[in-house]
Structures are given as structure tokens and as C-alpha cells.
Amino acid sequence: MTKFIFVTGGVISSLGKGVTSASVALLLKSMGYRVSIKKLDPYLNTDCGMMSPYQHGEVFITGDGGEVDMDFGHYERFTGNKSSKQDSITSGKVYKELFKNEAEGLYLGKTIQVVPHVTQIIKERVEAHTENLDILICEIGGTVGDIEALPYIEAARQIGYEKGVENVAYIHLTLLPFVKSAGEFKKKPTQHSVKELRSLGIQPTVLICRSESEVERDVLKKIAMSTSILEESVVLAPDLDSIYKIPMEYSRSNVVSQILKHLKLNSEERLPDLSRLEEFLFKMQNYKHTITIGLVGKYSALKDSYRSVLEAIVHAATHLSCKVYIKWLDLSEGCSFDNIDGFIIPGGFGNRGIQEKMMAIKFCRENNITCFCICLGMQLMVLEVANNVLGIDAVSSEFSDSGTFVVAPVDDENPLPKMKIGEHECIINPNSIAGSAYNKKTVMERHRHRYEINLEYEGLFSEIFLISGRAPCSNIEIIELRGHKWFLGTQFHPEFNSSFLSPHPLFSSFIKNILDKN
Structure with a gap:
């Protein structure tokens, strides 16, 4: 029973x-x-x-x-x-x-x-x-x-x-x-x-x-x-x-x-094996490196809005004997980018703070700063390059009714676009940062979004972005900025697949790149 x-x-x-x-x-x-x-x-x-x-x-x-x-x-x-x-x-x-x-x-x-x-x-x-x-x-x-x-x-x-x-x-x-x-x-x-x-x-x-x-x-x-x-x-x-x-x-x-x-139930017959947790806690207390990550969020007033991102950072950093300090960036208040080793641009909905997020993305692109863009972050990564590098009046149909819809609904046949949600397959390009991180041909990752990169405009970005992950239907799941040591975006949410026993490979790769640069 x-x-x-x-x-x-x-x-x-x-x-x-x-x-x-x-x-x-x-x-x-x-x-x-x-x-x-x-x-x-x-x-x-x-x-x-x-x-x-x-x-x-x-x-x-x-x-x-x-x-x-x-x-x-x-x-x-x-x-x-x-x-x-x-x-x-x-x-x-x-x-x-x-x-x-x-x-x-x-x-x-x-x-x-x-x-x-x-x-x-x-x-x-x-x-x-x-x-x-x-x-x-x-x-x-x-x-x-x-x-x-x-x-x-x-x-x-x-x-x-x-x-x-x-x-x-x-x-x-x-x-x-x-x-x-x-x-x-x-x-x-x-x-x-x-x-x-x-x-x-x-x-x-x-x-x-x-x-x-x-x-x-x-x-x-x-x-x-x-x-x-x-x-x-x-x-x-x-x-x-x-x-x-x-x-x-x-x-x-x-x-x-x-x-x-x-x-x-007889507890004396079964003693808990906490050795892996003890090892994790030992690394947490005996770190060798410290770094500062700037988190450019839409909901920074409530840290629990990004709880899984914060925990995924802790998991990866601890396994690399590193302690991370988070600098919360509310760009509407004109905060500084100084003394930040890497940036995370997390997900969200709505157009509030979009321009400020793209300012951070542009700063990282132009200054070769390690940057990890997640879900909405990846969409803004594309929009920033389209507008500031290619000179296109690029928009997302989530935020605008006119312009070049580089980011479009998952399903535009309904008044409210269909949401792609839950675990879906992603095919990994082995000759990429993502390929080195995962060391797998395919992975399963969790999604929650109504908009994604419009494949009609994929050719415009071929010389700027490397597509390192695709869905079986060819939709773009992971992109990387060519010529940059570590600038990566995912349409999915890798933070939901991280634990203290098994840090997510992309978060580990992100932090390792920062440590290597330092």
C-alpha cells in the first residue's frame, strides 16, 4: 500500500x-x-x-x-x-x-x-x-x-x-x-x-x-x-x-x-546515501573562482520570476568550482554594464523592456561579451542584428502589426497563436558550440512560446548566425553568432532541465567560457 x-x-x-x-x-x-x-x-x-x-x-x-x-x-x-x-x-x-x-x-x-x-x-x-x-x-x-x-x-x-x-x-x-x-x-x-x-x-x-x-x-x-x-x-x-x-x-x-x-517503515534498515549532495555542497563552499553575471529581466522586482534560471546557474557554476554574483539589470533606470563577465537575456511576454534588452544584446555583440539568450531573448537576438546590422525594419508580430515579420506566430491561422509547450526534440549540429556542449545528436528540451523565427527570412542571417539546433520540422531551435567566442540563443528553456546532480550542458558551457576568458 x-x-x-x-x-x-x-x-x-x-x-x-x-x-x-x-x-x-x-x-x-x-x-x-x-x-x-x-x-x-x-x-x-x-x-x-x-x-x-x-x-x-x-x-x-x-x-x-x-x-x-x-x-x-x-x-x-x-x-x-x-x-x-x-x-x-x-x-x-x-x-x-x-x-x-x-x-x-x-x-x-x-x-x-x-x-x-x-x-x-x-x-x-x-x-x-x-x-x-x-x-x-x-x-x-x-x-x-x-x-x-x-x-x-x-x-x-x-x-x-x-x-x-x-x-x-x-x-x-x-x-x-x-x-x-x-x-x-x-x-x-x-x-x-x-x-x-x-x-x-x-x-x-x-x-x-x-x-x-x-x-x-x-x-x-x-x-x-x-x-x-x-x-x-x-x-x-x-x-x-x-x-x-x-x-x-x-x-x-x-x-x-x-x-x-x-x-x-524501518528506517534503520535503509540509511540515506547523500554523498553526491555532500560533494555538491563541498564545492559550493570551496569555490576557486568568482564571476558576475548580468541578468536582464522583465520582472526583476521578483527574483522568483527567474527561479529556474538562477538555480541552473548555481548548478553549473558549483560543478565548475565557481561562485556567481548576479547583477540585476533594469535598463530603464540606466544601469551600468561595467564589471559584468557575461549576460543572460531570459524569456518573457509583451513588449515592455524590449528595446532595453536589445541594448544589452548589442553591447555584448559589439564588445565580444559572453551572452546567453533564452526564448524571447533569442528572438530579440535576431531582431537586434536585423535592425542594427542588416538595416531591416524587422519586428515581431507579437509587438507590431507592420514591418518585416522576422519573428512570427507558431501558428498564424488562429486569432491567438498556438503555443508550443512541453518537451520537444531538437537535432544538434555537431560542428557548433551547442554540439560540443551536448555531445549528442538529438536532445529533448522544454518549450513555452507562441512565436518563433520566421523561416522565410533564414537566408538573410546565414552569414551572421550559425543554426546549431533544429526541430525535426526544420524550425530553428538554437542559433550562434558567427565570429563570437560564445553568443548563443535557444528558443526553448534549458533551465527547466537542470538539477544539482546534472547541470544543463548549455549553462555549463556558458560559465566555462566566462572562466576561460578570465
């Missing part, structure tokens, strides 16, 4: 439920358990596709074309497992299925209610495709007490009741704030958070207290006493300077051993 672990949060959001879920999954997988993660999001959107990056952070793309929460990036980067769009359960999807069932007469005229009808759909989606798993981890979005989260908490309670106490565990994260004026950590927010969860029928198996610093053990003992949780199951999770240290912290505090004990 598959065992279930539900991860909830209280007091405030952004306590790290996603990283906690990923860390616990990493530890369980390192012990030989077959484990996967699902995310239960209470919002009414069907997915994250139309959510603002300013409010929600990046949209992570699964291999099967799911537009899902950024936490899925942590799941994949920590475990190496590939997520599916079916692993993302939102209220929008749940209610869409509910109304479909009603229209098909499946409820036989009954009054449709949150309990049992909504909770039943949630339970069915949670338990779907778990036959080959030892343990499924379910992160419930939001905080305990949120009105929209109540059906998910109730579904988690029902699963615990139906499966039996030894088959379901609950991890609860709370805030343990330090009040400077009082000079002490305050336990009441945690106590009230647990009280709220218990009032909904769930007693935490493990309580993780988030704090800015270390806390005396006596504080945790008092929390254990007041919440009726075993003392050894109340653990501290202080702020760390890297999310990759969190699994090690949880291993030391016996989070997983307490869960396995509750689930009647």
Missing part, C-alpha cells in the same frame, strides 16, 4: 513548504523508496499559465506540457524525478471536473456539496497513478485557516481516516518569530497554527518551526508540550544560505526517521 505524507503551513505563506517537500522526497529516495510529489493548490485558476510573474513567480513547465507552480522546479531539481501536469491539482481543475460530472448526470440529481463531492474528486486525483509508489508527498498550498484551502485539508483528513493512521503522516510548518523588543522567540503563532489544524481534524506527525536563527531546545520542548506532539518530532529549521543545505539539516534533525517510524 502506498503511504501518504501531507505538508501544510501555518501563520504565513512562503515558509518553504515546497523546498521541505522536495527535501523530504530527496531523503526518502536516497534511502531507496519510490517517491513522488503532488501539489494541491487552492486557487481557482486551472493552472499557472495566465498568472502574473510579479504575483506568482515563474511558471514551471513539465515535460508533458503542464504550466505548473514554481515548486515543481524544486521537486525536480532535488529528486531528479520528472513531474507531470497531472501532479498539479488546483481548485480550477477540481471544479471543472465537478461541473462536467454534473452535466453528464453522474450525481443522479443529488445536491452537490463540498463534502462529499469536491473532496471526493480531490482524493481521487491525489490517489491516481500511485500504484508503483512507496510514498506520495502532497504539498497543500496556502496556509491552514484559509477558506479556499479547507476542502484540501478535509480531503487529507479523510485519507488519513480511510487509510489508517500508520499509512498517512502530516508535516506542518509554522513560524517561530523573534521579537526584538521582548528579546525572545514567540511560541504563540505556532501554538495557534497547530490548534487551527487540530480543529480541522489533523494532528501533525512532525512540526517544523521556521526561524531566522538557532533556538534553544527548551523552546521546542514547550511547543511539544503545548501541542501534544512528541518532543523528538518538533524540529527547528533555521534560515540557511542555500536551499541545498536543507536536506542535510532535515537529515540531522531526524525529520524523515520520525515520519518513517510513524508510517511503520
Whole structure:
């Protein structure tokens, strides 16, 4: 029988439920358990596709074309497992299925209610495709007490009741704030958070207290006493300077051993093999080089908008014994390009900041600066050369109704162009930077875009760009600037295929080129 672990949060959001879920999954997988993660999001959107990056952070793309929460990036980067769009359960999807069932007469005229009808759909989606798993981890979005989260908490309670106490565990994260004026950590927010969860029928198996610093053990003992949780199951999770240290912290505090004990699984027979994570952390702390990368983003005010790009940089740099400093460039404020070793021009939608991005691309082209352009970045790479080198009035049909449409819709037969999304094949030119980086004939990479380079104008660029990657249908996937040591653009998002165990080859090549030039 598959065992279930539900991860909830209280007091405030952004306590790290996603990283906690990923860390616990990493530890369980390192012990030989077959484990996967699902995310239960209470919002009414069907997915994250139309959510603002300013409010929600990046949209992570699964291999099967799911537009899902950024936490899925942590799941994949920590475990190496590939997520599916079916692993993302939102209220929008749940209610869409509910109304479909009603229209098909499946409820036989009954009054449709949150309990049992909504909770039943949630339970069915949670338990779907778990036959080959030892343990499924379910992160419930939001905080305990949120009105929209109540059906998910109730579904988690029902699963615990139906499966039996030894088959379901609950991890609860709370805030343990330090009040400077009082000079002490305050336990009441945690106590009230647990009280709220218990009032909904769930007693935490493990309580993780988030704090800015270390806390005396006596504080945790008092929390254990007041919440009726075993003392050894109340653990501290202080702020760390890297999310990759969190699994090690949880291993030391016996989070997983307490869960396995509750689930009647013998943790003593399976010790976690964390050698590769330890090696990664050692390199992270004992770097030999430092570089500065300029990131020219559209949503720089919220760093989570580029979370996967930032993590892919960390993965590649760490394996090359390098520490990277990120300089966020908002060119509308006239920031300087000085003392930057390389540039990344990431993806985005809409025309805000386009001219400023092309200014950075022109600077890199004219000064032989290492530059990596991703998705929209690659499209702007072509537009910049067309306008400033070839003298063409080149535009993207995403931004303009007239001009030479060098960048055109994937499918221009519809009012809203079709989106190319998910994992697609790319054929690599072996005689290229990309060919040296991948050392493969074909690769699978993840896409999320409605526009791409117009093949009608390919001949105009043949002497300027080397096409180093194509889709089987001949669409352009990777281009490189001829005569430049490292200036490369991809139509896909390589950052979604990077992990601390396996850095993406293009990010590794990008950083290695900067180190070689230094």
C-alpha cells in the first residue's frame, strides 16, 4: 500500500513548504523508496499559465506540457524525478471536473456539496497513478485557516481516516518569530497554527518551526508540550544560505526517521546515501573562482520570476568550482554594464523592456561579451542584428502589426497563436558550440512560446548566425553568432532541465567560457 505524507503551513505563506517537500522526497529516495510529489493548490485558476510573474513567480513547465507552480522546479531539481501536469491539482481543475460530472448526470440529481463531492474528486486525483509508489508527498498550498484551502485539508483528513493512521503522516510548518523588543522567540503563532489544524481534524506527525536563527531546545520542548506532539518530532529549521543545505539539516534533525517510524517503515534498515549532495555542497563552499553575471529581466522586482534560471546557474557554476554574483539589470533606470563577465537575456511576454534588452544584446555583440539568450531573448537576438546590422525594419508580430515579420506566430491561422509547450526534440549540429556542449545528436528540451523565427527570412542571417539546433520540422531551435567566442540563443528553456546532480550542458558551457576568458 502506498503511504501518504501531507505538508501544510501555518501563520504565513512562503515558509518553504515546497523546498521541505522536495527535501523530504530527496531523503526518502536516497534511502531507496519510490517517491513522488503532488501539489494541491487552492486557487481557482486551472493552472499557472495566465498568472502574473510579479504575483506568482515563474511558471514551471513539465515535460508533458503542464504550466505548473514554481515548486515543481524544486521537486525536480532535488529528486531528479520528472513531474507531470497531472501532479498539479488546483481548485480550477477540481471544479471543472465537478461541473462536467454534473452535466453528464453522474450525481443522479443529488445536491452537490463540498463534502462529499469536491473532496471526493480531490482524493481521487491525489490517489491516481500511485500504484508503483512507496510514498506520495502532497504539498497543500496556502496556509491552514484559509477558506479556499479547507476542502484540501478535509480531503487529507479523510485519507488519513480511510487509510489508517500508520499509512498517512502530516508535516506542518509554522513560524517561530523573534521579537526584538521582548528579546525572545514567540511560541504563540505556532501554538495557534497547530490548534487551527487540530480543529480541522489533523494532528501533525512532525512540526517544523521556521526561524531566522538557532533556538534553544527548551523552546521546542514547550511547543511539544503545548501541542501534544512528541518532543523528538518538533524540529527547528533555521534560515540557511542555500536551499541545498536543507536536506542535510532535515537529515540531522531526524525529520524523515520520525515520519518513517510513524508510517511503520524501518528506517534503520535503509540509511540515506547523500554523498553526491555532500560533494555538491563541498564545492559550493570551496569555490576557486568568482564571476558576475548580468541578468536582464522583465520582472526583476521578483527574483522568483527567474527561479529556474538562477538555480541552473548555481548548478553549473558549483560543478565548475565557481561562485556567481548576479547583477540585476533594469535598463530603464540606466544601469551600468561595467564589471559584468557575461549576460543572460531570459524569456518573457509583451513588449515592455524590449528595446532595453536589445541594448544589452548589442553591447555584448559589439564588445565580444559572453551572452546567453533564452526564448524571447533569442528572438530579440535576431531582431537586434536585423535592425542594427542588416538595416531591416524587422519586428515581431507579437509587438507590431507592420514591418518585416522576422519573428512570427507558431501558428498564424488562429486569432491567438498556438503555443508550443512541453518537451520537444531538437537535432544538434555537431560542428557548433551547442554540439560540443551536448555531445549528442538529438536532445529533448522544454518549450513555452507562441512565436518563433520566421523561416522565410533564414537566408538573410546565414552569414551572421550559425543554426546549431533544429526541430525535426526544420524550425530553428538554437542559433550562434558567427565570429563570437560564445553568443548563443535557444528558443526553448534549458533551465527547466537542470538539477544539482546534472547541470544543463548549455549553462555549463556558458560559465566555462566566462572562466576561460578570465
